[in-house]
Amino acid sequence: MSFSFISPAEPQSNRKLAYLILALALYVGVLLLPTPAGLSASGQVALGLLVLVIVLWISECVSPANSAIILVGMAVLGLMGKPLREGGPPLSSTGALNAMLTGFSSTAVLLVAAALFLAVALKLTGLDRRVALLVMSKVGISASRLILGAMLVGFVLALFIPSATARVGAVIPIMVGIITALGLPVSSSLGATLMIVTASACSIFNMGIKTGAAQNLISLNFMQQAFGHTITWGGWFVTALPFTIGMCVVLYLAAMFILRPEVPAKEEAERRLAEELASLGPVTPAEMRLMFVAALLLVLWSTEGVLHPLDTTTTTQLGIALLLMPRFGVMHWAQAEKLVPWGTVILFAAGISLGTLMSTTGAAAWLAQVTLGQLGLAALPVFLVVGALSLFSIVLHLGFASATGLASTLIPIMIAFAQTLPYGKETAFGIVLIQSMVVSFGFILPTNAPQNMLCYGTGAFTINQFAKVGVVVTVAGLALIVLLSATLWPLMGVL
Numbered sequence: 001m002s003f004s005f006i007s008p009a010e011p012q013s014n015r016k017l018a019y020l021i022l023a024l025a026l027y028v029g030v031l032l033l034p035t036p037a038g039l040s041a042s043g044q045v046a047l048g049l050l051v052l053v054i055v056l057w058i059s060e061c062v063s064p065a066n067s068a069i070i071l072v073g074m075a076v077l078g079l080m081g082k083p084l085r086e087g088g089p090p091l092s093s094t095g096a097l098n099a100m101l102t103g104f105s106s107t108a109v110l111l112v113a114a115a116l117f118l119a120v121a122l123k124l125t126g127l128d129r130r131v132a133l134l135v136m137s138k139v140g141i142s143a144s145r146l147i148l149g150a151m152l153v154g155f156v157l158a159l160f161i162p163s164a165t166a167r168v169g170a171v172i173p174i175m176v177g178i179i180t181a182l183g184l185p186v187s188s189s190l191g192a193t194l195m196i197v198t199a200s201a202c203s204i205f206n207m208g209i210k211t212g213a214a215q216n217l218i219s220l221n222f223m224q225q226a227f228g229h230t231i232t233w234g235g236w237f238v239t240a241l242p243f244t245i246g247m248c249v250v251l252y253l254a255a256m257f258i259l260r261p262e263v264p265a266k267e268e269a270e271r272r273l274a275e276e277l278a279s280l281g282p283v284t285p286a287e288m289r290l291m292f293v294a295a296l297l298l299v300l301w302s303t304e305g306v307l308h309p310l311d312t313t314t315t316t317q318l319g320i321a322l323l324l325m326p327r328f329g330v331m332h333w334a335q336a337e338k339l340v341p342w343g344t345v346i347l348f349a350a351g352i353s354l355g356t357l358m359s360t361t362g363a364a365a366w367l368a369q370v371t372l373g374q375l376g377l378a379a380l381p382v383f384l385v386v387g388a389l390s391l392f393s394i395v396l397h398l399g400f401a402s403a404t405g406l407a408s409t410l411i412p413i414m415i416a417f418a419q420t421l422p423y424g425k426e427t428a429f430g431i432v433l434i435q436s437m438v439v440s441f442g443f444i445l446p447t448n449a450p451q452n453m454l455c456y457g458t459g460a461f462t463i464n465q466f467a468k469v470g471v472v473v474t475v476a477g478l479a480l481i482v483l484l485s486a487t488l489w490p491l492m493g494v495l
Contacts (some may be wrong), residue, residue: 019061024456027052027074039366042087045078046363050355050409057405067342068350073102075100075357084360099360103352108221111313112214112344115162118294119176120339124331127285128170131156133280134172137273141182142188150175150194151201151248157203158212160294163341168202168451172458174276179460181272192461193261196469197457200251206403206440208244211301211312214306214348215407219436222355226415227331233312239494240437243477243484250476254469293319340364344404351408358412368417376417378421382495383486386431389414390427390438390481394474397441397448407439422423424470430494433470441477443470 030048035041052074056067079096091099103109122128132153139149150171157167179191186195206213209232210220222402224230231239247405255261300308300315310318323329324336358364372392373466377385393414397406413434418428442449445469456466489495 002109003013005039016061016329017061018107018440019055019059022073023052023055023059023061025391026055027078031078036366038369039363040361040379041082042079042084043358043361043363043366045075045082046354046361047367048078049075050358050363050367052192053354053405054409064341064347066342068346071350071354072097075354086129086362099357100350100353102356103349103354106221106352107311107313108351108352109219109345109349111211111217111316112162112317112348113340114313115211116340116345117323117336118297118316119161119163120336121290121330122267123166123339124335125290126280127287127290128157128161128167129174129281130277130280130287132171132174133273133277136436137177137270137277141263141269142254143193143263146194146263147197147255147261148176148251150197151252154201154205155208157235158202158209159298162217163213163344164202164213165204166248166450166455168454171198171463172454175350176458177272177276179270181269183268184264186460188262189259190261190263191256191458192465193259193456195253195455195460196259196466197251198441198447199452199466200280200469200473201248203440203442203449204244207247208237208240210450213318213403213440214330214344215403216436218351218404218407219347219411219432219439221352222359222363222411222415223429223432223436225356225359226419227425227430227431231433233303233388234306236433237302239418239433239489242269242488243437245485246480247473250480251473254472254476258468258472259465288435289328290323290330290369293322303344347402355408355412359416362369364412365416365420365477368413368420372413372417373420381486382423382427382431382490383482386434386485386495387478387482389417389431389435389451390478391433394478395494397439398445403440403449407436410439410441411436426493427495430489433494434489440480441474441476443473 011267016457028049029043035044036401049071049252053067053071056070057063062070076093076096079091084091084099085335089172135153135156136149141147153171153359157170158174161167175194177196179186179188182190184190230247242454248259270425297315297319299311301312306311306314323331324333324458372389375388379386393410394423396410411432414432420495421428421431442452446466452466
């Protein structure tokens, strides 16, 4: 008698293979369709690539870096023999490859890579953990104070760490420690509240800080290409500030009244936090140097275009150069390269290449016209246009696990559509700027953002609990966007 065993990984592997085959089949299917009126042959290839990566990103059947490699390879095969622009020469394989490598030379990619090195420096020195513990130990132990403390930690770390996953990964052990120190299970009302607030606040600060998330930088890269200018770190911060404050208030109220966290006696938690903070020892020279560089970067970012002519990418590169210098630095290349998520950098660059291809071939303009152009938005006031586009983005995000992937897909289409509206170039820029923030709306499902999944993996909350808070935050956030688009943002010159 013989027995056959099926590995638990096999069904998962078969599912991923099926999605990969589906993605490739849809890509080929789009290429085999008759070319629609108003769309070039290379534009049809760009749309096929869009369908390909949407399936890859939603299904997560391959890793981010693998999806980027598949994207580039399929693009070269599809573009060969077709002109990139109407009337241009047919592309060779080299020309097609060059067209898909444009994103790898973008300054935005350099900024993302540099910011990830900064995150590594924080992790290697332990400064991220020290900051989180210090904040939580100072705010006090009560439901209200712990929620505010979780938000404050998220804000401080978002100033310097562009990876939502890295930020939340540093905070989760501290939150779990607080919950267990109070004698509560992680799945208690307080545990659910702190984990949901940690994940949702991360998404809010992704929108509030230019360097807080890679999707902001990919959006701004497309906007720079389309409009010929971008927005400074300080300009983004000031523009997003009223929205960020409003969203924090909404999240606080939703967490307090929907989840109703309960906190028992606080003495044990305070003792536990003090012990953990003491275990870190005194601030090390490396941490002091890192704090100096971080403060310097914050000053340079916030005064960009006011006190100096250096852009965000340049100043960040200078900061990383300091952190890698002998004696003064806090790390060396061999340490950092092992901890930087290079797959994220590759995906980011490939996403820029796809967005640039869609814009260059006219595919983004064609797609915007046959979708958003049919809604009759051009006749509406600007604030209603912003509201309608934001709703479109929020609904689309329900199927995406990566805001970076959503930005690569959606922002070129938004730019093409905004340029057709009768409002002027600066208003169009403002419309797209707001949509680049809305891309980070990942509040409803745990699968809408990596930080959500990290917190969900602790078992602290159910999908139903997360969705209850998320729906309230999302609806209130959409209403707040419409309100600001009708009142404050036009006064600030955004719209």
